Structure formats: C-alpha cells, structure tokens
Amino acid sequence: MSSIETFDLRPGRILNKKYEVISLLGAGWEGEVYKVKELSTGIERAAKFFFHEKNPKNKQAKWYAKKLHKLRSCSILIHYQTQEEILVRKRPVTYLISEYVEGELLIDFLKTRKGKRLTTFEGLHLLYALSKGIEKIHLLKEYHGDLHSENIIVTKFGLGFKLKLLDMYKWDLASRHNIEDDVCNLIRIFYDSIGGTKRYSKHPKAVKEICCGLKKSLIVKKFKTAGHLRRYLEIMHLD
Ligand SMILES: Nc1ncnc2c1ncn2[C@@H]1O[C@H](COP(=O)(O)OP(=O)(O)O)[C@@H](O)[C@H]1O
Ligand SMILES: [Mg+2]
The missing domain is CATH 3.30.200.20 (Phosphorylase Kinase; domain 1)
Known part of the structure; x- marks a missing residue:
C-alpha cells in the first residue's frame, strides 16, 4: 500500500x-x-x-x-x-x-525580526528561557531529542520569552548522550537566532564563550545539562 x-x-x-x-x-x-x-x-x-x-x-x-x-x-x-x-x-x-498552543513557531518569529535575527540580548533571553524549561526535563534524567526552531512555539515575547516545546524524539543512545545533544542543540538554536555564521565574529566575547565555535566536545565540557547552562547565564557578564 x-x-x-x-x-x-x-x-x-x-x-x-x-x-x-x-x-x-x-x-x-x-x-x-x-x-x-x-x-x-x-x-x-x-x-x-x-x-x-x-x-x-x-x-x-x-x-x-x-x-x-x-x-x-x-x-x-x-x-x-x-x-x-x-x-x-x-x-x-x-x-x-x-x-492547542497559540503563538508563532520560532522559525517564523525570527523572520519577522529586523535582519531576520535577534539582537545578542534577545538571543540570550531566548537561550535562558529554553535552558530553564529544559532543565526540568534533564533533572528527570530525560531529554527532548529533537530541538530545533520548528518544534518551538513562541507564545509571548516581552520582557523575556515564553515558549512551548513540541515533538520529542526517541534515540537509542543512553540518555546522558542525549542530554548533551539537547545542550548542543540549544546552543545551535541560540547561534542561529542571533545571525549564525555571518554574524558570529561581530558578537561579544561572552557569546563566543557560550557557543564554543559550536564544538560539541568544548560545549559539553562546559555545560553538561540545560541546568548548567541556565546557571551560567544567570551570573555571566555582558560588555
Ligand atoms: N499543540 C500544538 N499547538 C499548535 N501548533 C502545533 C501543536 N503541535 C504541533 N503544531 C504545529 O504542527 C507542526 C508539526 O507538529 P510536530 O509535533 O512537530 O510534528 P512532526 O513530528 O511531524 O514534526 C509544528 O511545527 C507546529 O507548527
Ligand atoms: Mg516537528
């Protein structure tokens, strides 16, 4: 059939x-x-x-x-x-x-922004909202498995972001690797939302210290879970 x-x-x-x-x-x-x-x-x-x-x-x-x-x-x-x-x-x-979640997919939301991207500060807020939400999943030793801009709905954009996640995926790996992949995908979403490769060199040092040039080995050494990333963002300096 x-x-x-x-x-x-x-x-x-x-x-x-x-x-x-x-x-x-x-x-x-x-x-x-x-x-x-x-x-x-x-x-x-x-x-x-x-x-x-x-x-x-x-x-x-x-x-x-x-x-x-x-x-x-x-x-x-x-x-x-x-x-x-x-x-x-x-x-x-x-x-x-x-x-039913009312809002806009992140991929569409980004297209409505000036230059089709977020400012550094907005991007950090997006990353913070994602990390804070996904931290709870990782604390339960679970993972999302399919984090990308078509599985994230922006329900509110104001002082910060309010988000909902859809669509999880089951990988056969042990969940520690999947949790690390979630963290790498979060950072990838942040990197893309603030303009991707084209704008990377123009961002402050603080952004590069988070993105680690998108090298997985460096990212997971720094941030093992979304909770680590959330705590890092809360005390970071941006200048
Ligand atoms: N609960 C929901 N509320 C509003 N829109 C949704 C909801 N669930 C899914 N969608 C929309 O449907 C699309 C596909 O849903 P998703 O669960 O991601 O399916 P798939 O596994 O096929 O990617 C999403 O990208 C989103 O646009
Ligand atoms: Mg999907």
Whole structure:
C-alpha cells in the first residue's frame, strides 16, 4: 500500500463524534497536526496524526504520549490529553490530542525580526528561557531529542520569552548522550537566532564563550545539562 503524504482532513469533518477539524496547523517528519474543536465544550485542541510508516504498531504514538505524561510537570512541554483512532482511506490512523498552543513557531518569529535575527540580548533571553524549561526535563534524567526552531512555539515575547516545546524524539543512545545533544542543540538554536555564521565574529566575547565555535566536545565540557547552562547565564557578564 502506498504511503500517505497528507491526511487531507477537511474543516468541518467530525472525528469519533468528539472533535471537529478546524484547520491544518503544521506538518513534519512524523505526521500532521490539526487544530480541532472538542464538540462537548467548544475548547480548541491540537490533534497529531501519525503517518503509518513512522508509527509501526502504534509504537511511536504510544511512546510520545507516555513521555509527555511522564514529563507533565515540565511546563515548557505541551500537555497531552488522550489518544484516538480514525480511518483515513480505509487505514487506521492514530491521533493524539493535546493542548492547542497559540503563538508563532520560532522559525517564523525570527523572520519577522529586523535582519531576520535577534539582537545578542534577545538571543540570550531566548537561550535562558529554553535552558530553564529544559532543565526540568534533564533533572528527570530525560531529554527532548529533537530541538530545533520548528518544534518551538513562541507564545509571548516581552520582557523575556515564553515558549512551548513540541515533538520529542526517541534515540537509542543512553540518555546522558542525549542530554548533551539537547545542550548542543540549544546552543545551535541560540547561534542561529542571533545571525549564525555571518554574524558570529561581530558578537561579544561572552557569546563566543557560550557557543564554543559550536564544538560539541568544548560545549559539553562546559555545560553538561540545560541546568548548567541556565546557571551560567544567570551570573555571566555582558560588555
Ligand atoms: N499543540 C500544538 N499547538 C499548535 N501548533 C502545533 C501543536 N503541535 C504541533 N503544531 C504545529 O504542527 C507542526 C508539526 O507538529 P510536530 O509535533 O512537530 O510534528 P512532526 O513530528 O511531524 O514534526 C509544528 O511545527 C507546529 O507548527
Ligand atoms: Mg516537528
């Protein structure tokens, strides 16, 4: 059977007599996410539909739901609610219902900024908000596994950033390596958000001391977890 590239769920379609499809929110490697309305309450939710080949025996959806549940005290992660199944072109498809997050993907938010990047100071605030949120995941000896600008929603930009993270990934490595990879990905997001390679030389020394030229061995020697990075940012000097 050929693989499904889009579920193409039309607005107005009723799912399991419980939800009404409102619109497509986004798509990624693993599936498609739609905004839906819970019929009994009118509350908007997000429904993530998994592509068959990315979800054999429903393993990936189950793993993701359980992980979100285990990490429900980490407020940077979306809140998982329930799992359902529908038939799409005669094939069963699992979807997970979670809270609907209003905001803008980091990748799109950056495009709206002057020069399509953040100032150094804004970038440090972004890194701080991410580190503080992910610190709680690392304290539980867990990792995110898929940190990039399309899995981060900026819900508020003011004195600081308010963020939500989507979409975790299960790697087969021991979690210490995954935690270190999370830290490297955080620093990569920071580096890219302040203009990437093109602007790197123009940034103050303090930025280079965080980015370590993006060398993984140097980064993990300095910051073993997001908590280390958060503490470092709280006492750093910027001049
Ligand atoms: N809870 C949510 N609230 C709002 N938008 C969401 C939500 N979950 C996902 N999205 C949107 O859907 C896209 C794909 O979701 P994601 O879980 O990252 O799927 P994939 O694993 O396929 O990348 C995201 O980049 C985002 O734009
Ligand atoms: Mg994604």
